Amino acid sequence: MSPIRLNLFCLIAAICIGAVSGLAQLNAQSTGQRVEVADGASLRVVEAGRSGAGSALVFIPGWSTGADIWRRQIDAFSKTHRVIAIDPRSQGESTKTTSGNTPEMRGQDLHTLLERFGVRRPILIGWSQGVQDVAAYIERYGTRDLAGIVLVDAAVSDGADGMAARPQETSAQFKMFAVYQAHQQEFLRGMMGAIISKPQTDGAIDRLVAAGMKTPPDIGIAMLVADMFGVDRTAALAKIDCPTLIIASAKSSELSRQQAMARQIRGARFEKVDDAAHAVFLDQPDRFNDLVANFVKELITASPGSN
Numbered sequence: 333m334s335p336i337r338l339n340l341f342c343l344i345a346a347i348c349i350g351a352v353s354g355l356a357q358l359n360a361q362s363t364g365q366r367v368e369v370a371d372g373a374s375l376r377v378v379e380a381g382r383s384g385a386g387s388a389l390v391f392i393p394g395w396s397t398g399a400d401i402w403r404r405q406i407d408a409f410s411k412t413h414r415v416i417a418i419d420p421r422s423q424g425e426s427t428k429t430t431s432g433n434t435p436e437m438r439g440q441d442l443h444t445l446l447e448r449f450g451v452r453r454p455i456l457i458g459w460s461q462g463v464q465d466v467a468a469y470i471e472r473y474g475t476r477d478l479a480g481i482v483l484v485d486a487a488v489s490d491g492a493d494g495m496a497a498r499p500q501e502t503s504a505q506f507k508m509f510a511v512y513q514a515h516q517q518e519f520l521r522g523m524m525g526a527i528i529s530k531p532q533t534d535g536a537i538d539r540l541v542a543a544g545m546k547t548p549p550d551i552g553i554a555m556l557v558a559d560m561f562g563v564d565r566t567a568a569l570a571k572i573d574c575p576t577l578i579i580a581s582a583k584s585s586e587l588s589r590q591q592a593m594a595r596q597i598r599g600a601r602f603e604k605v606d607d608a609a610h611a612v613f614l615d616q617p618d619r620f621n622d623l624v625a626n627f628v629k630e631l632i633t634a635s636p637g638s639n
Contacts, residue, residue, distance in 0.1 A: 394459050486590070578602045
């Protein structure tokens with residue numbers, strides 16, 4: 333995930349080497365469709381719901397995951413809205429590229445995708461690495477064409493300055509890169525055990541690990557470095573002039589940074605979810621969905637021409 337912090341790495345280190353190997357070969361929950369966003373690069377896109385039913389909800393997943401991690405949200409919100417979820421480049425079923433594996437390029441991919449789908453005034457919902465992608469999108473394109481933003485359990489990266497500000501975390505993160513490269517499957521299974529604290533449906537963790545295995549480790553490491561240390565994206569916060577909701581796990585090691593981030597965004601709402609790990613929408617899906625649904629409802633009520 334985009335900034336995975338010290339406590340998460342320590343937990344992974346304790347469990348990943350001894351994790352059980354051998355994933356069951358499982359089919360993806362939805363094949364989706366492939367959409368070209370750049371020369372030689374196409375994204376797997378899952379689309380559901382009603383076109384024209386208000387602002388589209390666009391779900392952007394975290395590192396080494398894909399569209400299907402949002403399955404509970406796709407099923408819930410597609411009853412009333414157009415819903416789009418993606419496998420970002422080099423993740424899941426999307427094209428694996430040896431360059432452009434940065435939030436900045438993924439922000440461009442997202443912009444191209446929205447144009448090709450004819451999406452107007454979407455609500456972008458980014459989790460973990462997806463928060464960096466949304467920040468990079470805003471830095472380049474602004475928020476004029478967005479109805480709203482939801483940032484889930486990650487602080488926008490302060491780039492290389494973060495290495496100096498948090499040297500112990502940075503050291504732990506770089507040590508874990510070697511573990512991931514040498515034991516990718518075990519690392520991913522350990523990571524899922526760290527970021528998800530509640531029981532999931534049968535086979536769900538296996539499917540998440542299988543999706544993560546589709547990203548080559550060298551590319552996965554490059555993505556993490558670019559997410560966490562490549563660019564200081566905090567300047568994007570001052571550019572946000574649309575309604576913004578920040579949802580954080582009460583257990584997040586970045587909780588104070590997320591709260592500070594909310595104070596930098598004019599009118600942003602901050603919500604803390606108890607009894608949830610990093611994947612708050614998996615641990616507490618009903619609470620998460622209610623927060624997003626209320627946010628979307630208020631946007632509709634406040635929009636020009638509404639009663």
